[in-house]
Amino acid sequence: MASLAAARYGKDNVRVYKVRRDEKSQTQTVTEMTVCCLLEGDIETSYTEADNKPVVATDTVKNTIYILAKQNPVDPPELYGAILAAHFPTKYSHIHAAHVNITVHRWTRINVDGRPHPHSFLRDGAETRNVEVTFRRNEGFTISSKIGGLLVLKSTGSAFHGFHRDEYTTLKETWDRILSTEVDAQWTWKRYQSIAQIKSDAAIFDETFEAARNTTLKIFAEDNSASVQATMYKMCEKILAETPGVEAVEYALPNKHYFEIDLSWHKGLKNTGKDAEVYAPQSGPNGLIKCRVVRKLASKL
Numbered sequence: 001m002a003s004l005a006a007a008r009y010g011k012d013n014v015r016v017y018k019v020r021r022d023e024k025s026q027t028q029t030v031t032e033m034t035v036c037c038l039l040e041g042d043i044e045t046s047y048t049e050a051d052n053k054p055v056v057a058t059d060t061v062k063n064t065i066y067i068l069a070k071q072n073p074v075d076p077p078e079l080y081g082a083i084l085a086a087h088f089p090t091k092y093s094h095i096h097a098a099h100v101n102i103t104v105h106r107w108t109r110i111n112v113d114g115r116p117h118p119h120s121f122l123r124d125g126a127e128t129r130n131v132e133v134t135f136r137r138n139e140g141f142t143i144s145s146k147i148g149g150l151l152v153l154k155s156t157g158s159a160f161h162g163f164h165r166d167e168y169t170t171l172k173e174t175w176d177r178i179l180s181t182e183v184d185a186q187w188t189w190k191r192y193q194s195i196a197q198i199k200s201d202a203a204i205f206d207e208t209f210e211a212a213r214n215t216t217l218k219i220f221a222e223d224n225s226a227s228v229q230a231t232m233y234k235m236c237e238k239i240l241a242e243t244p245g246v247e248a249v250e251y252a253l254p255n256k257h258y259f260e261i262d263l264s265w266h267k268g269l270k271n272t273g274k275d276a277e278v279y280a281p282q283s284g285p286n287g288l289i290k291c292r293v294v295r296k297l298a299s300k301l
């Protein structure tokens, strides 16, 4: 006997572009995003009995993504995601929850002769701003915001020594190494109960994204890193301290290794230790270090 344990469905990879034209300043502003929207509810019979009656077609989900982007602001993505997620359980009584994932792609205004151009933009990096919003009827909104794909490297100011050693260990200790990672940082907000509350926090979502990005870059650059673990924990602590509305911060950092190359076989060429200049960047395997940091519960004493 089989039983459906979990089910959700919807449209993924919906690409949306929106332009806002400010007539007064003759300036246009653009947003490009990729949206995934999945629904949950009383949809079991569509799987178990081939009954399509409860199925709001994924094509309808796609149409709704476009229509709500036309009728509402798409910035900040936390607000648009919440409006989209709330739509489905509000409109369809048999849909109880919606899960929305949004990836916002960079379009940064071009400066021409030192002046911001009114309608031209460049893709200055693969970094994205992401949000995940779940709306459940009777439970409200769970929102998390994320920086994805922010590639960084420091050429010194990073060490890794004192780690556990046994008969499986070959790694040498180092007091000076290259540190490079692609930052994936996510922060989860306190639960919201209404769109109105989310609307009133709209500016906070943007400010927090900028602050979290700055904190990540500043600590990455300035920390005399003992390890990826120790450096990322400092980032989490600072974001939690700076943003009262955030309940948890998570980082996932790949350790993108750069190996020294021993060239001493060629005429005694010195290229290791303090003489290392030419390195071999590695595609894989790579370390992957993750953590989730929450606020310490107040002591009961």
Ligand SMILES: O=c1[nH]c(=O)c2[nH]c(=O)[nH]c2[nH]1
Binding pocket: 160, 171, 226, 227, 228, 229, 255, 287, 289
């Ligand atoms: O910062 C690091 N953390 C590790 O856990 C680890 N493991 C390793 O081989 N190199 C590193 N570097």
